[in-house]
Amino acid sequence: MVRMSGVGVSSGRAAGPLVRVAEPLPDPPTTPTPADxxxxxxxxxxxxxxxxxxxxxxxxxxxxxxxxxxxxxxxxxxxxxxxxxxxxxxxxxxxxxxxxxxxxxxxxxxxxxxxxxxxxxxxxxxxxxxxxxxxxxxGVAPPGVPALEGPSVLLARDLAPADTADLDPELVLALVTEEGGPTSHTAILARSLGIPAVVAVRGILSVDNAVAAVVDGEAGTVEVSDRPVRIEAAEHVTDRAWNGIGTTADGMRVSVLANVGSVTDTQTAVEAAAQGVGLFRTEFCYLAASDEPDVDTQRSAYAEVLTAFTGKPVVVRTLDAGADKPLPFLDSGTEPNPALGVRGVRVSFERTAMLERQLEAIAAAAADSGAEVAVMAPMISTVSEAIWFVERARAAGIRRAGVMVEVPAAALSIREILGAVDFVSIGTNDLAQYVFAADRTLGALAELNDPWQPALLRMIATIGHAGEELGKPVGVCGEAAADPLLARVLVGLGVTSLSMVAASVPAVGSALAGHSLAVYRQAAEEALAAPDPARAREAVHAVLG
Missing domain, CATH: 1.10.274.10 (PtsI, HPr-binding domain)
Structure with a gap:
């Protein structure tokens, strides 16, 4: 067997015959010139x-x-x-x-x-x-996943969302791609289906005579064989193992929440028995609008989502837009580096009235729904920005206001920021790419964006420990929270709530009950001391089994 490494993005171990997804069609020619x-x-x-x-x-x-x-x-x-x-x-x-x-x-x-x-x-x-x-x-067949005759491991250069959207987990044992990254649609959907997946396995498409593979989604390894292997499907955690209450074995409560951005997401979260919502993305209300939606329109849209969570906590993120997420009515202009430009809360500094209208709509929708609503601002960098946002949330009648920690500067000022807000939520996807100066969309840099990177975990530890000392909640709402193994490390680092794609809620929630907080703290210390993501995973496995 040839052993290759990539980035594990969906846990589990599976083995079986390889089926290659067809490469894209060749570029159609510029000729012949049409007669009409x-x-x-x-x-x-x-x-x-x-x-x-x-x-x-x-x-x-x-x-x-x-x-x-x-x-x-x-x-x-x-x-x-x-x-x-x-x-x-x-x-x-x-x-x-x-x-x-x-x-x-x-x-x-x-x-x-x-x-x-x-x-x-x-x-x-x-x-x-x-x-x-x-x-x-x-008049030819479109590229994509071929019809599967039996349980198989899918191998592709990359997979489009539509390729993976209706995969049958009974037939698809695992996903392996040469490109892609930890935050891709493929990674998110693989986790939601409980299919092991490893991305950014560079050179795997060039392996000769590959007929089967053994995939370890936690270790991020793929063993390619030129001979058949015994078919092995990943074990799945059933919904019955999740009782809807996030707690460690010794009784420490950890909120297990869902990320939502539409009414459809809300339904999935309810079905998964999520304890609430840790990230309500409000962009859905703006994306198709040629003009800023008025307060009543926003209020109605938000209430439709919030009503499903009456009496439960919901953290609403204010509009996260800018040159990297342009909206027609914002006229953000062109920036040489949009990821470092006017985005997130920075848009609100220039358009304060727009933020105030959104906060008014959120407060009204909260009253309509009975949900326990808090708000948080994206892309906060300084203490003064956090204070500015909290003042406006309070003026709108919203009692709990926090900020996202996605920028390293915010992590370095975390004690002062926690003194100004009610809670923080760590956006690990953006925080990783800013910490490592690595575009999270580039497959070649996928390993740097691996949430198991010890440097990223050390930054999370700084935030978590500050939260413990100051008595302020610290959440994680990036895709890191969807990994049952890493979720327990995060708890050991001081994280008090985990928010993820809804389908991952049962697996994460049930995993938390396996050990005490003291054991998770020990596992976290081992991960922090590791030199790389692979050995961090190995060290945590040695502690948790």
Whole structure:
């Protein structure tokens, strides 16, 4: 066997035959020139509609998480701007329809790449939609996961969200990709389905005669074999093992919460018996709006989500937008490095009235729903910024106000910040990329964004210990919280609440009850002392078994 390493993003161990996901279609040629460009252009919209209809059909039979992704991809296929641009390429440049779709989509992808940050993570989605429309125009099968004849390990360069959205966990034993990173759609969905996954396994597609693999999602290793191996499926934690109360074996309470960003996410969180919401992303209310939604519109949208959590805690993040997450009505302009630009709470400094209207809507929705609502601001860097936000939340009548710790400067000022707020929540996805100066969307840098990196854990420990000493809650709402093993380390570092994709709630919640807080503190000390993520995992396994 050939042993290879990547970044484990969904825990579990599985083994079985390898099935390769087909590579994208070759670029369609620029010739022949269509005899009737106007007629050729009319082929594009029906092809896009056919792709969207197929995705909507798949969505109808998928679970809630998969359904959301498939419906979003279907909407992208019908994007009027994409279709119009492609039609224009045909009529003005006399390109064949398939080539026009390629060039139009690549223009959008280039713009997303230049924007960087959150938006660059959507490039894979655009290319997936592009390839599906091109395949429809050419009358060939679209790239993607082939029909599986039995339990298999899927191997791909990368997987689009629509590829993984309706995977059958009874047939898909594990996912392995050469590219991708810890915060990709593939990683998130693999965790939600309970499928082991390892990404950023560089060079794995070049291994000759690979017919089977053994995948360890916790260790981040893949053993590739040129001979068949015994089929082994990962063990799954059932919902019955989770009683809905997060606690260690010695009775310390740890809130096990869900991340939500839509009504669909809310339903999944309720089904998973989440104790509340640790991250309510409010961007859904703004994304399709050409103008800022008024207070009543926001109030109604937020209340629809909050009502499901009457009497339970919900932490609402105020608008996280900027040049890296542009909104039509913000006119953020072009920035050379959007991930380091005017984003998150920094937008509110320039548009304070917009923040005040959102806070008014959140306060009203909280009253309508009966949920125990708190608010937090994203991208806080200084103590004065934290004080500024808390003052406005209090003025809106919101009793509990906190901030996200995503910027290293905030972690270095954590004691002063905790003195000004009611709680903090660590966004490990952004914090990792800022700590390591490593774009989280680049597969080549995926190891640096591994949440098991000891340097990142040491920063979390600084925050957690400050929270313990000052008596202030410290949460984690990044994808790190969705790993049952790492979640217990985080508790040992002083974290008091964990918020994650809803489908991970049962596994994390039940895992917490396995040991006492003292054991988790011991495991955390071992992880902090490790030289790299792999040995941090090994050290924690040695303590927790």
């Amino acid at each position: 460009p106007d007629s050729e252009a009319t082929r594009i919209r029906p092809a896009a509609e056919a792709v969207a209809n197929h995705l909507f059909t798949r969505a109808a039979g998928a679970g809630s998480a998969g359904r959301t992704i498939l419906e979003t991809t279907a909407a992208m296929a019908m994007d009027p701007a994409l279709i119009s641009r492609a039609e224009q390429q045909v009529t003005e440049q006399a390109l064949p329809a398939a080539r026009a779709v390629l060039e139009a989509a690549d223009t959008f992808a280039d713009a997303l790449r230049e924007a960087g940050g959150y938006l660059s993570e959507r490039i894979r989605d655009v290319r997936d939609v592009r390839d599906r429309i091109i395949a429809e125009l050419l």
